[in-house]
Amino acid sequence: MYVLVPMPCLFFGGGSTQFLTSRDGGGWIDAAKFLTGASAVGSFAIPIILRHAHMISTGAMFIEFTSFIIFVCTVLCFHRASLEDDW
Numbered sequence: 001m002y003v004l005v006p007m008p009c010l011f012f013g014g015g016s017t018q019f020l021t022s023r024d025g026g027g028w029i030d031a032a033k034f035l036t037g038a039s040a041v042g043s044f045a046i047p048i049i050l051r052h053a054h055m056i057s058t059g060a061m062f063i064e065f066t067s068f069i070i071f072v073c074t075v076l077c078f079h080r081a082s083l084e085d086d087w
Helices: 007-012 027-052 058-083
Strands: none
Touching: 007 027, 027 058
């Protein structure tokens, strides 16, 4: 999932994260926002579903949540750095 989450941003957003916070849109921009949101929700929901089905342990689910939080923090730092013109 970590490979799939940034793909809509790369393909439809031109590699920038600024389109995610803007209200401007079009067909491809709206599709990118939807796919990014769906992948993010899937990254969070799949471990819960697997835990509910007793296919993974609780510890594995929390490890997945921790890695997802680290990934989100990385994306937020990248977004913050891309907004600054000093880079």
